[in-house]
Amino acid sequence: MAVIDTLRSRRLWLGALSIATVFAVYIWITNQPDNNPALLPPISDILASFKTNLTSGSLLTALGASLFRIAMGFFIGTTLALIVGCLVGWYKTVEYLLDPLIEALRPIPPLAYIPIIIIWFGIGEFSRVLIITIACFMVCVVNVIAGMKNVPQVYVDAASTMGASRFQVFRTVAVPAATPFIITGYRIALAAAWTTLVASELLAAQNGLGFLLQEGRRYFLTDQVMMIIVIIGGCAFIMDRVFRKIQAHLMQWSEARE
Amino acid sequence: MPEIIVDNLTHTFGKGEPGALTVLDKINLTFESGSFNSIIGTSGCGKSTLLKMMAGLFTPSDGQMTLDGEVIEATDRRRGMVFQQDAVFPWMTVAKNISYGPRLRGASRSEQSEVEAKWTEMVGLKGFEDRWPRELSGGMRKRVDIGRVYANDPDVLLMDEPFGALDAQTKERMQSDLLKTWQKTKKTVVFVTHDIEEAIFLSDKIIVLSSRPGRVHHIEEVSLPRPRNDEMRLTEEFLAIKRRLWGMLDH
Numbered sequence: 046m047a048v049i050d051t052l053r054s055r056r057l058w059l060g061a062l063s064i065a066t067v068f069a070v071y072i073w074i075t076n077q078p079d080n081n082p083a084l085l086p087p088i089s090d091i092l093a094s095f096k097t098n099l100t101s102g103s104l105l106t107a108l109g110a111s112l113f114r115i116a117m118g119f120f121i122g123t124t125l126a127l128i129v130g131c132l133v134g135w136y137k138t139v140e141y142l143l144d145p146l147i148e149a150l151r152p153i154p155p156l157a158y159i160p161i162i163i164i165w166f167g168i169g170e171f172s173r174v175l176i177i178t179i180a181c182f183m184v185c186v187v188n189v190i191a192g193m194k195n196v197p198q199v200y201v202d203a204a205s206t207m208g209a210s211r212f213q214v215f216r217t218v219a220v221p222a223a224t225p226f227i228i229t230g231y232r233i234a235l236a237a238a239w240t241t242l243v244a245s246e247l248l249a250a251q252n253g254l255g256f257l258l259q260e261g262r263r264y265f266l267t268d269q270v271m272m273i274i275v276i277i278g279g280c281a282f283i284m285d286r287v288f289r290k291i292q293a294h295l296m297q298w299s300e301a302r303e
Numbered sequence: 304m305p306e307i308i309v310d311n312l313t314h315t316f317g318k319g320e321p322g323a324l325t326v327l328d329k330i331n332l333t334f335e336s337g338s339f340n341s342i343i344g345t346s347g348c349g350k351s352t353l354l355k356m357m358a359g360l361f362t363p364s365d366g367q368m369t370l371d372g373e374v375i376e377a378t379d380r381r382r383g384m385v386f387q388q389d390a391v392f393p394w395m396t397v398a399k400n401i402s403y404g405p406r407l408r409g410a411s412r413s414e415q416s417e418v419e420a421k422w423t424e425m426v427g428l429k430g431f432e433d434r435w436p437r438e439l440s441g442g443m444r445k446r447v448d449i450g451r452v453y454a455n456d457p458d459v460l461l462m463d464e465p466f467g468a469l470d471a472q473t474k475e476r477m478q479s480d481l482l483k484t485w486q487k488t489k490k491t492v493v494f495v496t497h498d499i500e501e502a503i504f505l506s507d508k509i510i511v512l513s514s515r516p517g518r519v520h521h522i523e524e525v526s527l528p529r530p531r532n533d534e535m536r537l538t539e540e541f542l543a544i545k546r547r548l549w550g551m552l553d554h
Contacts, residue, residue: 197388199386199388199389199390200390200392202358202360202378202384202386202390203384203386203390203392203448204403205359205360205378206358206359206360206378206379206380206382206383206384206461207380207383207403207404207407207451207452207455208378208379208380208404208407208408208455209407213407217403217407218392221392221394222392222394224394297435298393298394298395298435298436298437299393299394299437300393300437
């Protein structure tokens with residue numbers, strides 16, 4: 046236990062160190078006499094922008110709108126990916142039917158759909174959620190399929206010789222054996238949700254974090270842009286940490302729990 | 304009574320194609336109910352293939368196998384199998400692995416606990432019920448495997464070099480323990496191995512397969528008394544059989 050504790054504390058320590066270094070370098074640069082604060086605003090300006098946006102309520106409104114889009118897109122996208130991925134990965138007929146389609150669509154960046162989505166559905170909330178849904182689905186489904194295809198044959202044989210039906214093998218063996226892949230798919234989908242969120246809001250939104258970024262650019266509020274970047278990084282980081290906790294809990298059985 | 308008959312069975316991989324490989328050629332065998340049988344042969348003689356066909360994991364290209372007169376066509380809980388590889392489900396605790404079979408058939412919580420208690424005890428894993436397989440040694444995981452198949456109550460036990468990956472001492476202990484369990488339940492066992500001593504120690508009957516294609520080369524009836532113990536491994540009778548079989552496997 047002592048060894049694990051030192052490892053863990055060293056990990057925290059070094060992680061904090063790298064973040065602190067970036068801050069220190071940033072502060073040092075912004076303190077140089079020839080620094081242009083319009084390009085690199087000092088930390089005090091960024092904090093001031095945070096305070097203004099917080100008290101005016103615009104930050105919380107934006108955060109709420111963005112989190113809602115993330116939650117919807119992530120939930121719908123990963124749920125569809127789980128269903129489609131399990132079917133494609135487990136049933137040969139479905140695989141032959143859908144796999145070429147998924148492989149053909151896979152290299153297309155989700156943002157490439159934006160023009161056609163705007164033409165079809167306008168620039169409303171539905172379109173923004175749809176883009177995030179597509180992004181989450183595409184990255185997640187590939188992992189779910191890989192997970193189902195990597196189920197060791199000996200587990201399948203063991204279950205069948207104990208009398209499990211094809212569906213029972215699927216439910217009691219294939220899905221649990223594929224969980225490590227599935228969870229990884231969910232985590233990548235979450236990251237994809239954040240990247241496409243900002244892009245979709247940059248293009249067409251009246252609120253949200255991406256909108257505040259756009260507004261900051263338009264009115265040359267570099268401090269606001271910086272502040273939003275930090276908020277997005279922080280939110281994505283916290284969500285990923287929560288996800289890792291869930292992962293560690295679900296993967297208690299696994300040799301590789303991290 | 305559950306008796307297995309292998310009737311003129313031939314298996315060719317890639318039949319009808321160039322480079323087709325016949326691994327088993329006109330095999331005729333009878334495994335009597337409640338007997339312990341071993342199949343030995345050098346690697347590539349098709350012994351594992353034969354066993355997997357008995358389990359119903361794939362179908363022979365010619366001939367058939369029957370259990371109590373019923374043709375074996377697909378997997379069935381009546382024919383349980385212990386694999387060479389580790390087949391314990393890592394996402395289930397020891398107890399959940401043991402009660403997997405009954406759970407498939409909708410056994411109640413109390414029936415499951417009963418099975419778990421009985422078979423963790425029988426295979427010597429009492430006290431490890433709530434452990435994850437990753438916390439167990441290779442030998443203990445094999446015990447889980449065997450307990451899980453027994454707890455499923457099949458008529459026939461098919462074992463494919465189950466102790467192949469274990470060290471010599473663990474292997475001998477596992478063999479003695481397997482015989483004890485077998486003596487209590489008297490299920491028909493077909494045990495595949497390339498270890499001559501293991502086959503003699505365990506079996507009533509040893510089938511020697513020749514290599515490429517696999518044919519029945521010799522059938523050895525082992526009349527060592529039961530229950531068997533480790534001292535028997537050094538008796539004249541044991542060593543005589545060992546010498547005889549050794550010569551057969553050599554060519």
